[in-house]
Amino acid sequence: MFELDSRLHNDTFFVCDLTLCRVLLMNDSQFPWLILVPRKNDIAEIIDLTEHEQILLLQESATVSKVLQAVFTPFKLNIAALGNVVRQLHVHHVARFEGDVAWPKPVWGNQAAVPYKEESAKLLIAQIKQHLERENAK
Template sequence: MTEQFELHSQLAADCVEVAELPLCKLLLCNDSNYPWFILVPKVHGVSEVFQLEWNEQQQLLNESSMIAEMLMQTFNGDKLNVAALGNVVPQLHIHHVVRFENDAAWPKPIWGVVPTKQYSNAQLEEIKLKVLPQLEAVLAK
């Protein structure tokens, strides 16, 4: 029997679940300094993209590209940073961070530049209201 997928405890603590995609969970990092979303393939025991089955790799690329385009259209960013580091959280996860030339870390990477600033409940709802209709429209195609 294969083991069930379980979201890593650090991702669960640091993020809010936004949506379920065919392969991935879409999370919002609870840091209002940046629109920062994370895709996590719902596959147990995977820490690298090459460990996914070929069709899962293709699906991950499709979901990542879809999320990237949707985020740039929704937030009108200057740049999108996409990264799969995994140095702290070994579970495969892909960061999608909308960047602006006037954000606190520009042009450097975001990690460790400014303290995390959690979203208020109202801000979380506002982000979901921005993102979910866009996501549903893309998934309906």
């Protein structure tokens, strides 16, 4: 059974499960920020996935990226799998804007998170899920 790292669990909202990955919304309203987590235990690096799973991860990353572009029209997408704090493989997808609070620096460690209000998070999750379903139907 898949186990999500407790830090990811505590810092995010569940959006949905794709074929390989769980989609999470980072609980920081300053940035549209989705995280893909392959639903496999004891995986720290992309190369720990099978070749087929690596391809699925790339496809799901592209899908999430298209959704972020469609919903938010960002200036730039930041996509990264760092894992320095949380070892479990997870890939950040952050929509960036020239006027955001961290621009042009990375979003990590530059400012405290500003949590979503519960209703705002629910609405955003519904919107993201709708776009994911549309993108997956193509």
